[in-house]
Amino acid sequence: MSEILVNKLTGTSTAGSILVTGEGNSTTTNLQQGLAKCWGHFEGSDATLDDSFNSASLTDNGTGDFSANFTNNMGSVSYTGSFQSDDASNTNASAFADSSIRIQTRNSVNTVADRDDTIYTTFGDLA
Amino acid sequence: MASELRVNTLKDAAGNNSIATSFVANGSAKSFINFNAATPAIRKSFNVSSLDDNGTGLFDVNFSSAMGDVNYTLTSGSGDTGSNVFHIAFAGDNTTPTAPATANYPLKLANAAGNAFVDVPFSMASVHGDLA
Numbered sequence: 001m002s003e004i005l006v007n008k009l010t011g012t013s014t015a016g017s018i019l020v021t022g023e024g025n026s027t028t029t030n031l032q033q034g035l036a037k038c039w040g041h042f043e044g045s046d047a048t049l050d051d052s053f054n055s056a057s058l059t060d061n062g063t064g065d066f067s068a069n070f071t072n073n074m075g076s077v078s079y080t081g082s083f084q085s086d087d088a089s090n091t092n093a094s095a096f097a098d099s100s101i102r103i104q105t106r107n108s109v110n111t112v113a114d115r116d117d118t119i120y121t122t123f124g125d126l127a
Numbered sequence: 128m129a130s131e132l133r134v135n136t137l138k139d140a141a142g143n144n145s146i147a148t149s150f151v152a153n154g155s156a157k158s159f160i161n162f163n164a165a166t167p168a169i170r171k172s173f174n175v176s177s178l179d180d181n182g183t184g185l186f187d188v189n190f191s192s193a194m195g196d197v198n199y200t201l202t203s204g205s206g207d208t209g210s211n212v213f214h215i216a217f218a219g220d221n222t223t224p225t226a227p228a229t230a231n232y233p234l235k236l237a238n239a240a241g242n243a244f245v246d247v248p249f250s251m252a253s254v255h256g257d258l259a
Contacts, residue, residue: 003136
């Protein structure tokens, strides 16, 4: 079984671009572009960040209003993300910054409210 | 000639944090998009060749490199700085494809009440699954 021990992968032609052969064994996909750049799981009721990746902290801006602060910034504000909370809730991004993403959580009747088990993931370019 | 490394497992230099390269390929997003539905204009994308505007709140996202089957997954999100909040569904309506295809997938953008299609200012989606 082949195995490589390495702490850092860098492209030879372009440092931030490495191709990975896809599941169909022919098409390649870009490793860096396909990696999630940030994710997190928090409880809105007490603004506790349960687990995360590249999220330095969570800021409680008020009821149903949170900012997930990145450890390593995004390269621009044009990144993409997905958001979800528990039960019949409605969770979305309300503002994008390269250092954080602001998340608004609402209940089933579309009133801003703290929601638990709120999850977020971002994709895009790191700075 | 491009260099190529064939390996089954990656570990850090200390021999920890092992991950099979199959997880790297399978776990990587195969496509993502962030677009303004009102324009429409793509702000940022990966493995997206174009965006079809089929009417208010109705879009098809076309892949540059096709997926290997239609059984891939989609996660989506939306953003709005106003008081309204919107949803994105992995579906079209009667006038657009209602199911994902290997070459594209439909997005339907609805208001929070789910009773009207809308053009959301920040529409986002990412795809995981097998490339062709």
